[in-house]
Amino acid sequence: MTATPVARDDRPGEPTGVLARGTDLQLNHYGTARLPFACVGGRGLELDVVDLDPARRGRRLRLLDASAGYASATLGGGHPVVRAALARGTGVGNVTDELGSLERAALLDRLLGPDGLWTAHFPVGNYHVSGRNSGSEGNELALRLVLESRFDGRRLRHHPGKERRDTVLAFQGAWHGWTGGLVPLLNRRYYRAGLPTPEAAGPYGVRVDHLPFGDPDALADYFAASADRLLAVVVEPIQGDAGILAPPPGYLRDLARRCTAAGVLLVADEVLTFAKTGDWFAMRDADGPVPTDITVIGKFLGMGAVSTSMVIARRELAVRSSGAVTTSDLRPLNCAVIRDGIEHIAAEGLLQDSADLGAHLTEHLDHALVDDHPDVFTEVRGTGAMLGVELSAAAADRIGELRSALIEAGVYAEFMAGAGKRSGGRRYVHPTLRIVLPLNATASQAHEIVDRVAAGARALR
Structure with missing residues (x-):
């Protein structure tokens, strides 16, 4: 990696001046000073970045992106398949969901029709699909489907026997989105205090009740005591914001069996996990797919080019008339990008490639970061294209410094909040460096990212 300074160029109207002023005009979502860098180009895993710090304005850096754009850049930046799909998608019509679309029909038939790519998870004829702009919107629709399942929209009253079904179960450490309907599913006080419930x-x-994630005994006790009031369970098959936490083997299948036996809907939030675990879906185990009533996917679904999500629900789950209408329900452009990207992933065997790379990379992360820098990193977790390296308590207090050190070492990365303090004597989970690589990343690129993260850790001392 080279960080080649260039001449300062902050005259009014010139690129760095525009970048600095325009960046200042954007709402700062983070509560701290934002990183003084702006991306001006890139391809694959590389980002061309300009320094906006007044003392260094105009300095150029070329970074490797370990974040995959909030875990959404499935094939990296500027991939020819995605670029061609965007070009093709502008000429296939611009209809809403009121009219059928060849692109939409071809996509859904390829995924869920006879011989579809996803029929092992969603048997033919048993499911239908709606599209949304984002994972949060997808989870909002899933929650709406859950609530409507107890309600007779024609008679405007409860379905008989559903009057006591008033509880949704979520999990400690979960992340499902910031929108109003989803915040109650997050158990951490910071996310909920001061907002409507x-x-x-x-x-x-x-x-909304919350259980420790991945605890079979807590799950059994809860269902024994409360299943008669339970309407739905919402679960991430691998918790993302909590620090890439996976449940023990058999946990997800046990959860599905309990939901089926008790007449409880199971909602899988696979917005983050979709296509990152060596399979299309993470709701599976050694015995195959784990059945769900509703599955929400996003991020990698849009190939890093369109913001989109899908809600895949059993056909008997629906909303009252016009209750799910949206401007963005599987528009033809989005469908073109999704279909071409998925066909490429399937044809090239990229899911298996990413799983193999993830297994190899886990060992490298464990040696190069945890073993060599125990003052900064403590544990590697994850699978396939989605890995996490938990910080030490000392490093967790210096995330801002660490991010800057990583950028100077040539890598852009994100940090998940971690699960924090958990009930039942479970250990505290500190913030976690999340490494999400495009499915077509190479071993040499992955190793280079780890080497640069290690260099950033050395600079933190």
């Missing part, structure tokens, strides 16, 4: 009283009230 769902009305628990009244005939259509909703309660």
